[in-house]
Amino acid sequence: MIDYLIVILEHDCAPFCCYDVMNRNRNELISLDLLKKIVNYAIRDRLSVNFLYGGTPLSPEHEKVIAEVEHMKMAPLSHAGSYENTVFIIDGEEDLRHVRVLDGGDLNNVILRVGKDDLGSLGATVKSLIGRFKRLNVIIKDVDRFTEEAFSAYESQLEDVGAIVGEEYRKGNFVEVNVLSDRVFLTNMNNCSAGTRHLTVAPNGRLYVCPAFYYENEDNSLGDLDDRVEIKNARLLELEYAPICRNCDAWHCRRCVWLNDALTSELNTPSHQQCVLAHLEREASRKFLERVGADIGINDRVAPIPKLDYLDPFDIITNRSVSPEDRERHFAQLLSKPLEDLPVTELLRQIYRTDPKMLTRLKEQNCAVVDLEDKE
Numbered sequence: 001m002i003d004y005l006i007v008i009l010e011h012d013c014a015p016f017c018c019y020d021v022m023n024r025n026r027n028e029l030i031s032l033d034l035l036k037k038i039v040n041y042a043i044r045d046r047l048s049v050n051f052l053y054g055g056t057p058l059s060p061e062h063e064k065v066i067a068e069v070e071h072m073k074m075a076p077l078s079h080a081g082s083y084e085n086t087v088f089i090i091d092g093e094e095d096l097r098h099v100r101v102l103d104g105g106d107l108n109n110v111i112l113r114v115g116k117d118d119l120g121s122l123g124a125t126v127k128s129l130i131g132r133f134k135r136l137n138v139i140i141k142d143v144d145r146f147t148e149e150a151f152s153a154y155e156s157q158l159e160d161v162g163a164i165v166g167e168e169y170r171k172g173n174f175v176e177v178n179v180l181s182d183r184v185f186l187t188n189m190n191n192c193s194a195g196t197r198h199l200t201v202a203p204n205g206r207l208y209v210c211p212a213f214y215y216e217n218e219d220n221s222l223g224d225l226d227d228r229v230e231i232k233n234a235r236l237l238e239l240e241y242a243p244i245c246r247n248c249d250a251w252h253c254r255r256c257v258w259l260n261d262a263l264t265s266e267l268n269t270p271s272h273q274q275c276v277l278a279h280l281e282r283e284a285s286r287k288f289l290e291r292v293g294a295d296i297g298i299n300d301r302v303a304p305i306p307k308l309d310y311l312d313p314f315d316i317i318t319n320r321s322v323s324p325e326d327r328e329r330h331f332a333q334l335l336s337k338p339l340e341d342l343p344v345t346e347l348l349r350q351i352y353r354t355d356p357k358m359l360t361r362l363k364e365q366n367c368a369v370v371d372l373e374d375k376e
């Protein structure tokens with residue numbers, strides 16, 4: 001069920017995720033009429049809106065319309081100081097030289113976009129940003145360019161980030177850094193959900209699964225606001241229909257369907273790069289918890305993160321030397337880890353509450369019908 005819209009206010013707006021803005025010189029600001037139509041649509045359907053800003057200052061009329069709907073702003077760093085309660089986006093060297101503009105305001109969520117070539121300084125960058133964010137979302141821009149060498153550079157930078165954030169936690173400064181702390185506190189998949197929880201409206205008035213699909217090709221549109229939106233193969237966006245992801249416990253992974261489509265030509269199949277990156281982060285979270293869990297007293301409040309012997313679940317799924325039963329046991333053990341300490345009766349009660357039919361199915365599997373004539 002869609003519960004929020006992402007609205008691209010101008011074509012050349014700050015990218016908040018792993019996609020790039022194409023044809024930046026073709027800038028097109030959303031018209032006031034279209035903005036009013038989107039805001040009315042959102043209010044009518046009780047949707048909140050994430051507005052993506054570019055560098056162009058908006059007219060007071062535009063801002064007034066934006067203020068009518070429950071929303072969040074995401075804006076380039078150049079707007080820091082002009083807007084409050086905004087997620088600012090740090091993207092590249094130039095922005096990093098100006099992070100001081102974040103000082104003095106409320107501590108907010110900040111997005112840090114990094115490319116494979118900037119990875120060597122990720123730890124130092126995170127350190128320089130401490131005190132300037134409440135939550136830092138590190139976004140890797142060029143996942144498709146990752147090689148084995150880049151994976152190990154990322155692994156070692158995640159170690160540094162773990163040490164830096166660990167120090168903060170010991171001081172009582174519980175900042176969030178998505179690639180490190182999210183997995184520690186999650187108990188289930190928490191992915192991007194493009195097309196299932198949010199849709200994007202572009203300045204051309206058309207709807208897209210997410211901004212990446214718009215920038216890749218405007219013809220990827222799902223229709224306009226007056227149409228009844230139908231996503232082709234919509235179920236492929238759902239976890240249930242993602243055979244690799246539903247067996248995975250890298251719960252913080254963005255599970256980017258645009259990257260899936262671009263790198264594997266399947267919306268529901270992640271690339272090797274995406275899986276390895278998510279598992280390197282998962283391992284960094286595991287070590288982080290090991291390092292600070294006891295010191296900050298959270299070990300009995302969060303589920304332990306089991307150590308894995310793979311970085312890409314696809315390696316296990318396709319490993320012919322592992323029997324299907326062992327594979328099933330392997331993943332079932334992983335996914336049920338946070339429930340291990342629940343008493344069985346409580347577990348069954350929760351299953352009943354979630355879906356009573358599941359109990360019927362479990363009974364069918366486990367309580368065989370007795371055939372009185374069969375003496376064996």
Ligand code: SF4
Binds near residue numbers: 019259
């Ligand atoms: S599908 Fe989600 S994670 Fe991927 S580019 Fe779009 S918004 Fe970002």
